[in-house]
Amino acid sequence: MIKAFAADTAKGELKPFEYEVGELGSQEVEIEVHYCGVCHSDISMLDNEWGMTQYPFVPGHEVAGLIKQVGAEVNHLKVGDRVGLGWQSGYCNHCENCMSGDHNLCGTAEMTIVGRHGGFADHVRAQASSVVKLPDDIHMADAGPLFCGGVTVYNPMKQFDLKPTAKVAVIGIGGLGHMALQFLNSWGCEVTAFTSTEEKRKEAIALGAHKTLNSRDEGELKGAAGSFDMIISTVNVSLNWEAYINTLKAKGRLHFVGAVLEPIQVGVFPLMMGQRSISASPVGSPSTISQMLEFTARHQIKPQVELFQKDQINDAINHVREGKARYRAVIQFKATSDNSA
Known part of the structure; x- marks a missing residue:
């Protein structure tokens, strides 16, 4: 059972929501969400501006947390790894774009908050190929916005x-x-x-x-x-x-x-x-995300974040909706001992 926050209608308030998950797929991972950024795309989806939102709707596609489970065929990630998940949560992995390293251009790419539940939750699942490890020098509180806006x-x-x-x-x-x-x-x-x-x-x-x-x-x-x-x-x-x-x-x-x-x-x-x-252009491929994270760590680049607790989730949404964020709102879902820079 995953505990999340969802809206039942367009522009609705986010309320506690639970949903069942089945057995973890062989190529999937489950992430324990520690932080999740609030992107304007979350607002657009919440308000159904793009006409493709399904309710109940769980926003959140700037996830930073720890790997809690790995599928049987996943070998590049392990339990306890510090990772992030962005706008895309899965790819076909065999089309021309994927085979060229342009997974973000995959015609059947899965979107983290389109037709599935996102990261405003205690856990979120995704295809392992869409999940990227965090360099040691990046704190999880700063990481989420890098996976979409960055x-x-x-x-x-x-x-x-x-x-x-x-x-x-x-x-x-x-x-x-x-x-x-x-x-x-x-x-x-x-x-x-x-x-x-x-x-x-x-x-x-x-x-x-x-x-x-x-x-x-x-x-x-x-x-x-x-x-x-x-x-x-x-x-x-x-x-x-x-x-x-x-x-x-x-x-x-x-x-x-x-x-x-x-x-x-x-x-x-x-x-x-x-x-x-x-x-x-849209967001980048996992390889581009990984390169971007290394560049960010090397040059000590940090998004400017305003931190909200999960019981302030609707305040965070409204803060972004009203254009008051300076410059990224991030929700903390779990107390963390992350001591990274």
């Missing part, structure tokens, strides 16, 4: 072979953007943050931005024409994308990791004449 902004850096000499800008200094600034700075890039307030400007500089641009000042945007090799957009709202495209260098790239639901309206000529690109 790898989401790290993934395009790897996929497009971003050079350390690149000039990169970030749109949206929030849950994803504040980690992107740290990654890019440690990568060696010249980092610019698009901000709209003095408070965010100071925070962006402290997080690793070398420069800031006022996103509400048309003059500043025009003055930055031809400046950036890449812009990473972490927001989920529509903006004047052509204004941002004009700040790209020739062969520059506007890359989306925030799920903008409205169609993107851009002209072809600004892209064509500068041979610029628009792209997007």
